[in-house]
Amino acid sequence: MTENSPWWRDAVIYQVYPRSFADSDGDGIGDLPGVISRLPYLAGLGVDAIWLNPFYPSPQADAGYDVADYRDVEPLFGTLADADALIAAAHEAGLRIIVDIVPNHTSSEHAWFRAALAGDASARARYIFREGHGDAPPNGWRSVFGGPAWTRVADGGWYLHLFDAAQPDLDWTNPEVVAEFQDVLRFWLDRGVDGFRIDVAHGLHKDPAFPELPETLDPGLPVHVAQPGHPFWDRDDVHEVWRGWRRVVDAYPGDRTMVAEAWVLDFARLGRYLGPDELHTAFNFAFLVAPWDAGAFRAAIDDTLAGLAPVGAPATWVLSNHDVVRHATRYGGGARGRARARAAALLMLALPGGAYLYQGEELGLEEVLDIPDELRQDPNFIRTNGAERGRDGCRVPIPWSGTTPPFGFSDPAAGTPRAPWLPQPESWAAYTVEAEQSDPDSMLTLYRAALEIRKQRLGEGELEWLSAPGEAMLCFRRTPGDLICAINLGETPAALHPRVAGATPLLTSAPLGADGRLPADAGAWFAG
Template sequence: MTHESTAVQLASASSNAAASTGWWRDAVIYQVYVRSFADSDGDGVGDLRGVRERLPHLARLGVDAVWLTPFYVSPQADGGYDVADYRAVDPLFGDLSDADDLVRAAHALGLRIIVDVVPNHTSEQHAWFRAALAGDPRARERYHFHPGRGPGGAQPPNDWESVFGGPAWTRVEDGSWYLHLFAPEQPDLDWEHPEVAAEFASVLRFWLDLGVDGFRVDVAHGMVKAPGLPDIGRGAQATLIGAQPLPFFDQDGVHAIHRSWRRLLDSYEGPRIGVAEAWVPTSERLARYVRPDELHQAFNFRFLNCPWDAVALRTVIDESLAATASVGAPTTWVLSNHDVVRHRTRYGSLARARAAALLMLALPGSAYVYQGEELGLPEVADLPAEARRDPAFLRTAGQDGLRDGCRVPLPWTGDRPPYGFGPGGAWLPQPADWGGLSVAAQTGDPHSTLELYRAALELRRALPGLGSPDAGPLAWLPAPEGVLLFTRPGFACTLNSRATAVELPAPGRPVLSSAPVDTDGRTVLQPPDSCTWWAI
């Protein structure tokens, strides 16, 4: 079976009558971690010009949009998520003209651009926070400064812990404490102050006027804190995020902010979209972020965190679709990003990673692809301690502290580091055996993971029953234990999560599979840890 010829035939047969009402509803969005994508100037760090030069790879891959991680002026205490100036490009990544060139080049290739916005906190080097430390009372009101508890106020105002480990409070010279749910270099803003809301509305307009197509909202669940900042009463609080209610995350007040942003986005031609990074306890809570008057999408972290188990996968899929359907929004699907262990490593094999990718891309809604997953990259787990940059690695009891392992710069060509990443080295060391995983090495190899993704995205455009949440319902059919079988109009998907092959009735004609399938037209021997797409 030739992927390309099959896709072309299907595309010519498709009327595309089921076109979605909004481009984001079934878009495949590719996440670029800018510092690790491509380096144009040889300093070992990826930059905006490097991204622009590699846009043809993304166009050929077949994605619809590109999400860029922060490239703003920043001391880089947390990979750019500590922003000192929201309207300027950090010299590490280029300048404002590079951002403008990138947006224009992407649009010329039919790609949309989504940029990060970081509204929960600023950098400690932001002009507002510098003024606050200098004693400006008006500047202090924009952050959470509070007196301490106990004799002399020597204890933090409450028992909240940083996501990165340690207390969420740092004491300053005058004895007061400021809140930082992440690193101390990332003081939390107080969104009760009207100047905070006004400033971010201005920031959004600045980038919308430059031509970006939307925003990924970092910590979209965190801008509002419970009144009185109550204690939680236990430690290891990072393990509770997304699992149970917390007084500093997913407070109802965040939704007024998102509604105001939706009105701003809707005032521009486009449409322009907002995407919530929201860690919440249930699918129903997540659906609140994508109600008709709020943001357009929210990351589905329950799917990302789901184990390689057919029952668990079906449960998460059903709950996710039901929750978003209740508010008329599309579901999003994601397997990896810059904050989690790559799914090839999480699932334990490349075979499972390939199968999971086809499952994800077959589901109704929008899918996110993290840079390098199309190459089948594994997590780099053996980085030397002196090379690591993740602030969680430097603090105890926080996140796993191993986020650097999924941020190692991409291999583009050649058989030795830096594999065409740039004319110099790479800011994190690349494994010596990545030559066979490079874009150049995999291009044209019909068995490669890169060509599997290219074929899948081409078919996704061609088959009306693939991707679009508006093409018809997903229907589950009876299947053996460990197997998922569902249909959509004109399409079927079979997933075998077992370690052994399973014989099934062939639901149609195979058009793409993560592993070779053997079928006589009536039955199919579905290989272990594999996923197959069928035209019916």
């Protein structure tokens, strides 16, 4: 980290999906005391902070992204006292805490929405209710999770939900909504959190005319990705929300931060969310969705650095999260997918800026593809009648120890544990923390070594390409830090750049060949 630079500009932040991280009471669902029990592991891994997915009171229609109360803790996960204890224990361990905020919608069980359905006009005005066209909804908008984006209530009106019907959209033109969420921020800032991850940050404001989707939209892009002329993604009005939030956060000491989940692939548009008077960083989805191809990765890296430079924001790199197929599977699965995942880790952690790790990627976990339909819980799966497999496969509880499920996920001291809320594959016996922590060739060992070298050598800094565009090898030098990263995305071993040929590597994802070549699907760091 550059001296006197805010911590978040080059931090490595570990995403904890609480229900799948560690179960302290044996009910098969992870919880906040479980997270506290594993803080020594996270500190030893070498990350700087933790991002926690929502742990607020919720009916769990969308795994907690349907929030019923933004100022408390869902009993499944513990108590508000447990949240306070987690914040304090993390700080004691040298880790910062980022919590998830869900401002686009509430749960249908939120007190505001219950009052709206009971006839309270002021409560109803906090949501987006509209009259339909006879028995038809106000327009043909579709939910991100499938099906219509409108649901009719008893009095004949319709409310908007861009996600599940249990997640009614708030009306961000209502000053009561604006004031409420700024107060929610203060509630958690007063309790000591270090920042916020903002769900659907490119949403919130909708075209007040509620037009049909324009025919110019590219049907090849996912429905949650912003496009020009879209009536509810990436509208200009949303920036006033973030300017207000920035004023709240800046009133607190300690470099508190906000990171946007904004599916905006146009970096000129994404840059508008960042800078001195709005949000601090945004997830880099262009990098996440890049296929295993040198040209695609290089374009994503170049576009990111060039696109964010005008606003002075650092890049934020990510390979997996709770909403996408795990990258070891996306890159081919099996031995090849894991080899590529090892190389991708060295690529990501060598880039300038910050990085997010998703729990279990440091173990090399793959997507679980064979969850029985009757056990799946993702509303995306349910609302599409199984046409979309949903996100459960990347949310399976992670393995800690032992040779059979639940692999130490549930604390044995809690008695006979229930089965984890999603089933773990028997094959995960080879990928527990216990199995990997003493294996010098494991993914966990690679991540720990990479994070230690990164902390010693790298920060924001600059990137200088050493490879030419079009080559299957990506090779670049980082300054300051004097580190050269080489990644072979080709099908055959490749000769190293003359700047590093013959040099002793700092770290490799696979052994160099006897001739000094870098194997296919491998990466290496060199002092340079």
